[in-house]
Amino acid sequence: MAEEKPAVTEETPAAKEKPAVKEKPAAENVVFIGIKPVMNYVLAVITQFNMGTGDVILKARGKAISRAVDVAEITRNRFLQGLKVQNILIGTEEVQGERGATNVSTVEIVLGRGK
Amino acid sequence: MAEEKPAVTEETPAAKEKPAVKEKPAAENVVFIGIKPVMNYVLAVITQFNMGTGDVILKARGKAISRAVDVAEITRNRFLQGLKVQNILIGTEEVQGERGATNVSTVEIVLGRGK
Numbered sequence: 001m002a003e004e005k006p007a008v009t010e011e012t013p014a015a016k017e018k019p020a021v022k023e024k025p026a027a028e029n030v031v032f033i034g035i036k037p038v039m040n041y042v043l044a045v046i047t048q049f050n051m052g053t054g055d056v057i058l059k060a061r062g063k064a065i066s067r068a069v070d071v072a073e074i075t076r077n078r079f080l081q082g083l084k085v086q087n088i089l090i091g092t093e094e095v096q097g098e099r100g101a102t103n104v105s106t107v108e109i110v111l112g113r114g115k
Numbered sequence: 116m117a118e119e120k121p122a123v124t125e126e127t128p129a130a131k132e133k134p135a136v137k138e139k140p141a142a143e144n145v146v147f148i149g150i151k152p153v154m155n156y157v158l159a160v161i162t163q164f165n166m167g168t169g170d171v172i173l174k175a176r177g178k179a180i181s182r183a184v185d186v187a188e189i190t191r192n193r194f195l196q197g198l199k200v201q202n203i204l205i206g207t208e209e210v211q212g213e214r215g216a217t218n219v220s221t222v223e224i225v226l227g228r229g230k
Contacts, residue, residue, distance in 0.1 A: 062181060065180055065184050073218075077207055077218075085205060088205065090188060090224070091188070105181065105184040105185045105188045107184060
């Protein structure tokens, strides 16, 4: 009796291809700004809002902070004019580097639709 | 009686040596963040507060934005613990470059003594 396997629990091929980077699961409305081109992140933000998200949080550290500001500005000036910067938080995180712990600045920019 | 000059309100020699860049006169409590080492700006902010200024505004454009956040964080974490980030504004400025006008992001971080 050949049982049929329930294909539901199988991992998707996409998930198998990239097991290297293990990120902690982020909230759906958070976009982490890294070293990719600015427009990649702009597109991610627009996609979030088009899916009906009320507000989107941009998070960045270190040198990526300026890019996060670029993303916020380009998104609201060129693509989603109703968008408002609802809050900006800055902070400091300790990062373990090769020569011990160093501090790195962080930023969180909360974008939301204007009311 | 060779008094040492307080040199506070006078132009420093360094300021005279570099007349090429013509900046509009800034308010006393504004610190423009550029490409110098972070600690230079931290010192400038501390000096402002020690002269009795109620709040200090850090202004930066483009890639210097991350440095402005560093200055704010280092100043309030290491040197002036009572300091609060009172407001953060982001914006866009048009800059005339070699290939026409380009947009650059700006930031203003308002630091003040906590009440």
